Amino acid sequence: MARGCRAALTSGAALLLFLASVLPNAAQDMRPAAFARIPAEPIVAAAVLLALPRRARLWVAGATGAGLGAVTVVNLLDLGFGEYLGRGFNPVLDWGLLDDAHAYLVDTMGRTATWVATVGAVAGAVVLVAATGAAAVRLARLLGHHQGAVHRGALVAATAWICCATLGAQWAGVPVAADRARAAVEAKAHLVRWTLADEAEFAKEAGTDPYGATPADLLVPELRGKDVVFAFIESYGRTAIEDPVTAPGVTGTLAARGEALAAAGFRARSGWLTSSTFGGSSWLGHSTFLSGLWIDNQQRYRTVTAADDRLTLTKVFQRTGAWDTVGVMPGVQKGWPEQDFFGLDRVYDAFELGYEGPKFSWSTMPDQYALEAFERLEHGRERERPLMAEIILTSSHQPWAPLPERVDWDGLGDGSLYGPIEAKGHRPAEIAPSAARSKEEYGRAVSYSVTSLTEWLERYGTDDTVLVFLGDHQPLAKVTGPDASRDVPVSVVTRDPAVLSRISNWGWTEGLRPGAAAPVWRMSAFRDRFLEAFGSVASG
Numbered sequence: 001m002a003r004g005c006r007a008a009l010t011s012g013a014a015l016l017l018f019l020a021s022v023l024p025n026a027a028q029d030m031r032p033a034a035f036a037r038i039p040a041e042p043i044v045a046a047a048v049l050l051a052l053p054r055r056a057r058l059w060v061a062g063a064t065g066a067g068l069g070a071v072t073v074v075n076l077l078d079l080g081f082g083e084y085l086g087r088g089f090n091p092v093l094d095w096g097l098l099d100d101a102h103a104y105l106v107d108t109m110g111r112t113a114t115w116v117a118t119v120g121a122v123a124g125a126v127v128l129v130a131a132t133g134a135a136a137v138r139l140a141r142l143l144g145h146h147q148g149a150v151h152r153g154a155l156v157a158a159t160a161w162i163c164c165a166t167l168g169a170q171w172a173g174v175p176v177a178a179d180r181a182r183a184a185v186e187a188k189a190h191l192v193r194w195t196l197a198d199e200a201e202f203a204k205e206a207g208t209d210p211y212g213a214t215p216a217d218l219l220v221p222e223l224r225g226k227d228v229v230f231a232f233i234e235s236y237g238r239t240a241i242e243d244p245v246t247a248p249g250v251t252g253t254l255a256a257r258g259e260a261l262a263a264a265g266f267r268a269r270s271g272w273l274t275s276s277t278f279g280g281s282s283w284l285g286h287s288t289f290l291s292g293l294w295i296d297n298q299q300r301y302r303t304v305t306a307a308d309d310r311l312t313l314t315k316v317f318q319r320t321g322a323w324d325t326v327g328v329m330p331g332v333q334k335g336w337p338e339q340d341f342f343g344l345d346r347v348y349d350a351f352e353l354g355y356e357g358p359k360f361s362w363s364t365m366p367d368q369y370a371l372e373a374f375e376r377l378e379h380g381r382e383r384e385r386p387l388m389a390e391i392i393l394t395s396s397h398q399p400w401a402p403l404p405e406r407v408d409w410d411g412l413g414d415g416s417l418y419g420p421i422e423a424k425g426h427r428p429a430e431i432a433p434s435a436a437r438s439k440e441e442y443g444r445a446v447s448y449s450v451t452s453l454t455e456w457l458e459r460y461g462t463d464d465t466v467l468v469f470l471g472d473h474q475p476l477a478k479v480t481g482p483d484a485s486r487d488v489p490v491s492v493v494t495r496d497p498a499v500l501s502r503i504s505n506w507g508w509t510e511g512l513r514p515g516a517a518a519p520v521w522r523m524s525a526f527r528d529r530f531l532e533a534f535g536s537v538a539s540g
Helices: 002-022 040-050 054-085 094-109 111-143 147-167 180-206 238-242 247-263 282-291 298-305 313-320 367-379 418-424 435-460 497-501 523-533
Strands: 227-233 267-274 324-328 346-348 387-393 465-471 487-494 520-522
Touching: 002 040, 002 054, 002 111, 002 180, 040 180, 054 111, 054 180, 180 298, 227 282, 227 313, 227 435, 238 247, 238 435, 238 487, 247 267, 247 435, 267 497, 267 523, 282 298, 282 313, 282 387, 282 523, 313 324, 313 387, 313 523, 324 367, 346 367, 367 387, 367 435, 387 435, 435 465, 487 497, 520 523
Parallel strands: 227 387, 227 465, 267 520, 324 346, 324 387
Antiparallel strands: 267 487, 465 487
């Protein structure tokens, strides 16, 4: 019995270290062939440990095994980030995003289940590192008793590895010779070095602004007297328009709403922008669009928002002195010091829009309500100057359950009527685990948001209203698939033909749906193109 237990422990230790050595860090690589490989790391470790005295051998084995466990934890983080954000984990920048992941899980699973999952994940990581360390020590102890057999086994394994690597041997398209752990460490080390170097380089770039010193009277002179609204629709990506599951509903909505707007005298032009983010971190897309800088990580975001001399697209209107500037941000539920950077005289957060109804998962209120509140509090008021507004619409935020429904605009009140709608909707746990159902509900959510925004424009827009709306990023990779672009639709809608004539050379598609061949710009290019189109003069 005892001998059998020892043999089982030894076999388990060897299996654990083997799996840790070959574990892929991307979901699409998780297939049987990935685990039918010869890892180089255990072969090298065995050779090194055999050359060490017993005490040093155990210490080195424990440290090496624990290090392999830490690499495995990072690989698992890569898997999670790839599934949701379409990229790997950045060990310098991404720890802060774990708080956002926790908040998302609270909205999806509930607070108790989230805390259980969080404690389990942390405990699991600690146990994994300790287990790989202990497994390495156990095997190291056996090396001294079986040195001859280990020498021969390592020599055979090394020869097989070298032959497979030299010949390029593969099974099911996967190289048989593996060095996954080493490659993972090297890749993360390179990423860390690049991230640290990028901070200084980006700070210089952010400090150079061709419109930074432009006199106020030379900024957007062709928009004077217009109410200008920049609206972001959460997760409104190219997938919504082109995916076979989501496209029929979304493109149908765009067509129907385009016809309704046309009947009300509005015309639209649409194109594509490549977002700096994917699947989440919406603020990176917002700041990229408004600042004219490529902001694809939290470090860059902190750098640019701390600067005083970067002129954001929204701040342009504030600097002219010719507009009142406001932000409508129902997703903001805490202090937001970036208000000054974005040039907003007043910001309405989740607690200042008068909403008394239920949350819809992550979204604090339905988009239709937020837009009606904007009309009541700002757009519909008598004012001495025109209005520039930045509006963040959140109803299409994952997990797309439960979803609000369109209601009569005159009956919105304080939002209490949404109680029964929220109660009868799907629960996040019903939708989030299924890619197919997530796609379906995602399409419904985007249609709802587009409908809410365009109905607001149809209902309250005037001859002097200019609406620019776009997606901030694509939805998570579970919905888009692993190889999706980062493109999002962008549209300019107005009754004034002179406004559209200013962008006639952009080559955009007529209507709310950008054509497949419409130009694709980096999102950071929009600010300067917009400023130039409406008469702004660069200062240098």
